[in-house]
Amino acid sequence: MALEGLSRGIFSALGLLKSRRKLDEDELKEMLRSLRRALQEADFNVRQTKEITERLETRLREDEPGPGITLQTHALNILYIELVRLLGKSREVRAHQSTILMVGLYGNGKTTSTAKLAEWYRKRHGVRVAVIEADVHRPGAYHQLCQLLEDSTVEVYGEPDNTNAVEIVKNGLKAHSSADLVIIDTAGRHKLDQELVVELEQISEVANANERFLVIDAQVGQSAGPVAANFHDLAGVTGIVITKLDGTARGGGALSAVATTGAPVMFIGTGEKIGDIEKFESDRFISRLLGMGDIRGLIDLAPDDLDEEEAMRITQRMMSGRFTLNDMYAQMEMMSKVGTIDKLISFLPSGMFGGMGAMGKAQKEEMQGNLDKFRVIMDSMTTKEKDEPVKIKAERIRRVARGSGVNEKDVRELISQWNRSRKMMKGMSGNRKMNKQMKRMMKDTDMDLDNLSI
Ligand SMILES: Nc1nc2c(ncn2[C@@H]2O[C@H](COP(=O)(O)OP(=O)(O)OP(=O)(O)O)[C@@H](O)[C@H]2O)c(=O)[nH]1
Ligand SMILES: [Mg+2]
The missing domain is CATH 3.40.50.300 (P-loop containing nucleotide triphosphate hydrolases)
Structure with missing residues (x-):
């Protein structure tokens, strides 16, 4: 992701605000100091850095975050407005003539x-x-x-x-x-x-x-x-x-x-x-x-042979709480077609998948490596098995492993990965704030959500 260092710097500065509703004076100063450092390291000039941090400070002192909103979200929202204002509007270029x-x-x-x-x-x-x-x-x-x-x-x-x-x-x-x-x-x-x-x-x-x-x-x-x-x-x-x-x-x-x-x-x-x-x-x-995700960008990433609606359907399905191995397969396919997990993750809200945005390089590489193996394994499974992976017991695990030429351990790993993902998805779909945020982003994409059959 572009400006990854700045993103990390901002997160570490705002880390102090996590699950807090109030900060004492020293904490506020410390947070502003590290934010200033992060902006300067990204080469924002002194005036811009000063302006952004001062506005943040004023707003944090003057405005109480709304009900149910942590200080961190409040600060992120203020920073979002300030940075967008600073970088200005873009314009379109006509593609004809x-x-x-x-x-x-x-x-x-x-x-x-x-x-x-x-x-x-x-x-x-x-x-x-x-x-x-x-x-x-x-x-x-x-x-x-x-x-x-x-x-x-x-x-x-x-x-x-x-x-x-x-x-x-x-x-x-x-x-x-x-x-x-x-x-x-x-x-x-x-x-x-x-x-x-x-x-x-x-x-x-x-x-x-x-x-x-x-x-x-x-x-x-x-x-x-x-x-x-x-x-x-x-x-x-x-x-x-x-x-x-x-x-x-x-x-x-x-x-x-x-x-x-x-x-x-x-x-x-x-x-x-x-x-x-x-x-x-x-x-x-x-x-x-700022780790708020960009669903529009995510859908733009979808490869040529995956149409927009399908990409949207997979994304929505990810959020619906229903999650079979087939769904995971579709997601993985989309991910592997997109190319790198790294790129894909940079478009997702950082809270998604329990903070995947903060995943280390080694973890991301491992996940990429697993994709190919999982795909081979799933190709050896019946549709029913993919729909209800909980029912895959020892004997079937042996059969699938033989069929796909991998160790039984790998098949077990796939099933437990599915189990973990399913739990995360469940957690996510129960997260009202996250759902609202995703809905808002999807709305921004001008897609007709009601007509998407998922
Ligand atoms: N990492 C990275 N490298 C880039 C990017 N854009 C261009 N490059 C590399 O920068 C080098 C110069 O790119 P060119 O496109 O040849 O630059 P140019 O302006 O046409 O150069 P001249 O014709 O010599 O003036 C090449 O090695 C490109 O691969 C980018 O976005 N990221
Ligand atoms: Mg050139």
Whole structure:
């Protein structure tokens, strides 16, 4: 998860408030001090850090949390509002008849983001996307872009031997005139100089680009602000892509600094792979950061061959308290298709599964490893056995183990895992607050909950 360090820092600061209704002065000061530290480590600037902690302090002193609400939830809600306000609103880009020009400094992730964005729009909006490689300075740029998109149906245009970027763009647009969306990768620079501005102007004019996305590496932290402001003024940037948020603790600085320039953060890059991109929406991002979950994001994670309703059905079923081995199987399938448990868990409220969000790396890896084994075992079970695993006794365990080529111990482990999960699910569905929160989030997804048969 992006900004995992900040998330941990906030949780550890607010840990003091857990199940409390009041704090004494020393405790409050201590909590604010560690929160300040967490924000500064994520590179929020001094003013922003001060503003957030002061507002939190005032509200905690002035407002009593509502009935049944712990001080911790109260503080989380205040932080949520403050952080969303700080990071600003995002906006949409139309996916039809649009041309996006990617600009930015050397090595910040332009080419990678060009490919990621193309695939993202193709998948999410089902539109025809073409990319044009107009970087005539970086050797191998065209090859790099082709490689990134080798498993995609996005069309790639390039002329590796031509040194005239404007000409390439002209030809590329002609060759792909039927594409709904065209994304153009351009050459990087050390800094924004006159030469780059002129080249961008020329390409922009030829391409009739309605969007110019500036790509910035999150590693630069707060200094992303001046870079964004400069590009915004000189090159008319309409949106920002912040990359490499997976590899730095300073992403809070980059995000917040950019938010103040007036050019909205549109996407964030969270890894080197083509799918490692997320549309940036500050409310959903902060919701996840604060362990409140993001069901909309969870459903977006669902793989191509799992439709939205099915993903929603599984999620709802998880919460319904009824939980057969078949349900667990479906969940596991969804989890394993999504790729990593790690990614999936970052979208779930941290209280779910008894605080899975706080699970260690080793535990997550172990869980991932178990998935494959469990799946093999379940394939050897009858539907009835999967529906009523409690009835699987010693002899059947032996049969299933033989059938799937594993030890009896593994089959027992699967059944006890199911038992544990079932108990957790039961606990969750009895948790009214959690249920309410999930319902609210599901409502945000605009899905018709009443018509979902679960
Ligand atoms: N971890 C991580 N790596 C990234 C991300 N985005 C890009 N990279 C890596 O950053 C490096 C530079 O990315 P490029 O896409 O080549 O950057 P560029 O801006 O096109 O570079 P030039 O064309 O040389 O100016 C590559 O190794 C990418 O794999 C990201 O979100 N996370
Ligand atoms: Mg490049």
